[in-house]
Amino acid sequence: MLPFHSEIVRFLERHHYQRVTxxxxxxxxxxxxxxSMKNHTASWYRLISEAGIPCTRDEFYLYEGRTGASTINALVNRAWGRDATDEEKTEMYHKKTVYFNELPPVExxxxxxxxxxxxxxxxxxxxxxxxxxxxxxxxxxxxxxxxxxxxxxxxxxxxxxxxxxxxxxxxxxxxxxxxxx
Structure with a gap:
């Protein structure tokens, strides 16, 4: 049997498809x-902790896939009750990138x-x-x-x-x- 066979069959039945290609x-x-996630979480945690925003390293797994600007905005909003400025987003994301690049290369x-x-x-x-x-x-x-x-x-x-x-x-x-x- 193919991997995910039952899920594929349910999808086809639900949408009244004979097959999907x-x-x-x-x-x-x-x-x-x-x-790369371990490096992302480490660099985000360092950045946000230094900014004085309470956080845990593990919470950054929840933001995976979001843009840096979106992550920064959500955290600033949570901590300070306002949106991050464009300058804050740019500066903070640049710093996060520097921190990421200081870590061992990912495979x-x-x-x-x-x-x-x-x-x-x-x-x-x-x-x-x-x-x-x-x-x-x-x-x-x-x-x-x-x-x-x-x-x-x-x-x-x-x-x-x-x-x-x-x-x-x-x-x-x-x-x-x-x-x-």
């Missing part, structure tokens, strides 16, 4: 392609390249969909996963107004892949 795969970066997730190659062999369009704007990782994608993502097939924090979990990044990715949900 995926044409694209929307692929996250942090925690999917790279084992690709085991099996990620094999998964991506399988999707490519199956003929699915691959679109990177990440809430990150972390250049230290984004610049490694083509080196670590050569030939996987065609030019222009990326949606990052810089490409959207609303990061995950908002649907905007996914809608944008589907438009790039020329598919519908």
């Amino acid at each position: 995926p044409r694209a795969a929307l692929i996250d970066m942090d925690g999917t392609l790279y084992d 690709p997730m085991p099996g990620a390249f094999e998964m991506l190659n399988l999707l490519k062999e199956m003929g699915l369009r691959r679109v990177l969909v990440t809430g990150s704007g972390q250049n230290s990782l984004l610049s490694r994608i083509d080196t670590d996963f050569p030939g996987i993502f065609d030019p222009g097939m990326r949606v990052t924090a810089r490409d959207v107004k609303h990061g995950k979990p908002h649907p905007e990044p996914f809608i944008r990715a589907m438009q790039l892949a020329r598919v519908s949900p």
Whole structure:
């Protein structure tokens, strides 16, 4: 039996489909392609603690996929009862990036390249969909996963107004892949 067979059957029945033929795969970066969450949580915790905002390191796992600006705004709002200014967002995210880059480099997730190659062999369009704007990782994608993502097939924090979990990044990715949900 195929993995997830029962879930696929329920999906088909619920939507009255005979079959479904995926044409694209929307692929996250942090925690999917790279084992980077431990570095993200450490750098976020350091930044936000230094800013005097009470937090725990583990809570930053809950913000995974959000843009840096969105995360900063949520935390400033929680602590100080107001939105973060654009200057605060820019300065704080820059500092978070510096802290992230001071940590040991992250490695690709085991099996990620094999998964991506399988999707490519199956003929699915691959679109990177990440809430990150972390250049230290984004610049490694083509080196670590050569030939996987065609030019222009990326949606990052810089490409959207609303990061995950908002649907905007996914809608944008589907438009790039020329598919519908």
